[in-house]
Amino acid sequence: MEDARFLCILKHASFSGKFDDLTILMINKDTMILMVFNWADCLIVFPMESSKPVTQDFDYLLVLDFEATCIEHGKIQPVQEIIEFPVIAIKTDGWKETAIFHQYVKPTVNSTLTTFCTSLTGIIQETVDNGKTLPEVLEDFDVWLGENQIKQTNFTFVTCGDWDLKFALPDECQAKKIEIPEYFKKWINLKKAYAKYTGRYPKGDLKEMLAGCNLTLEGRHHSGIDDTKNICRIVETLYKGGYKFRNSNQVARTVWNSELDSTRSRERPKTRSTLRPVVKDAQTPTGERTYWGADGKRRPLQKPTLNSFLEKPF
Numbered sequence: 174m175e176d177a178r179f180l181c182i183l184k185h186a187s188f189s190g191k192f193d194d195l196t197i198l199m200i201n202k203d204t205m206i207l208m209v210f211n212w213a214d215c216l217i218v219f220p221m222e223s224s225k226p227v228t229q230d231f232d233y234l235l236v237l238d239f240e241a242t243c244i245e246h247g248k249i250q251p252v253q254e255i256i257e258f259p260v261i262a263i264k265t266d267g268w269k270e271t272a273i274f275h276q277y278v279k280p281t282v283n284s285t286l287t288t289f290c291t292s293l294t295g296i297i298q299e300t301v302d303n304g305k306t307l308p309e310v311l312e313d314f315d316v317w318l319g320e321n322q323i324k325q326t327n328f329t330f331v332t333c334g335d336w337d338l339k340f341a342l343p344d345e346c347q348a349k350k351i352e353i354p355e356y357f358k359k360w361i362n363l364k365k366a367y368a369k370y371t372g373r374y375p376k377g378d379l380k381e382m383l384a385g386c387n388l389t390l391e392g393r394h395h396s397g398i399d400d401t402k403n404i405c406r407i408v409e410t411l412y413k414g415g416y417k418f419r420n421s422n423q424v425a426r427t428v429w430n431s432e433l434d435s436t437r438s439r440e441r442p443k444t445r446s447t448l449r450p451v452v453k454d455a456q457t458p459t460g461e462r463t464y465w466g467a468d469g470k471r472r473p474l475q476k477p478t479l480n481s482f483l484e485k486p487f
Contacts, residue, residue: 227417228267233328234361234418236261236404238395239337240296242280246288252348255341256282256301257294257397258310260330261405262323268412270405272321274314275398277304282348295397315354329420330360333379333404339422351476363404370416379403386410431443 226472240257260274279299280286286298305313318324318349332338338360346353367382375381379400380390386407392399413417 221407225415226268226412227415229412229418230327231265231329232326233271233323234263234265234327234331235323235352235410236331236355236401236408237337237360238333238397238400238404239341240294240395241341242283242286243290243293249283249287252282252345253341254278254282254345255307256280256290256296256304258314259301259398259401260314260385261401262321263405263408265412269407272317272323274317276310276313277301278310279304279306281306284333294397307345307349311351311354318356322409323429325358328356329418330357330358331363331366331404331418332409333363333382335360335362335399335422347447355427362421363407365421366411366416367407367417370411379407420425 178387237260239259239347241253241255241257243253255278258276258278260272261270262272262274263269279301286296286301291297304310308402315324323358330338338357342357343353363382364375367385371385375385379394383390383403383406387408388403388406391403391406394400408418
């Protein structure tokens, strides 16, 4: 075991470290996360390479990443519209990508894309002009689920954050009086899954999680289909490391009578890591290192002296 090497995550850098160079504090048996303390710097959290894939509760994970109309500053009004709708189906038994759904969507409120939107996503006006409207795409997606024998299975979506299925789709459907299929109302927030797996909530975007998994971005960032493929690579990394995926969010509302929070745009949700009590809480506004105690209260994390560590080990 002393020669085993691990991928360590420290601040925004990834590096390899030897097991015998560090002092173990605890191992989370559920996620097989090894936690160590580097006396010269700070807490380091990394997954053990010996973790093995576990049986998943879901038959399929549907990885999804929308692109939508946008402007350079602020939020486009009166509603942001989905213009790219990519989904990759992963069969968890044997872990295989079995099908891809990919369509561009024609916006009907702000039908002309901004220059900023095209530069960000790579989607040009002609592409969306030739696309179908959102109701038609949703209908095609439902048919796709049936044709690929997914609809009658136990499946859920995986998204990079909550924006896609908590805000983008519900907001547009509410504005256009489109009924949302029930299966869109539950999903796995990959950022939360990543935080449970590594002990660190990603402050940045997809690139930070890729770096944390020792992966590099493939394709164009903010291309919906390319981002979806990169999300699949992160999901596979967590799966191979023994992570068990569970739904983290759901929309308990209808498109007819929901009350929407005006401050909700892509806001990072508050999370509490399951790796207690020594994991940094990335949500502390001042950047202070804290931990959640057994009583559920958050306290400052102070670097222990050697004597205090020996007297009261974690």
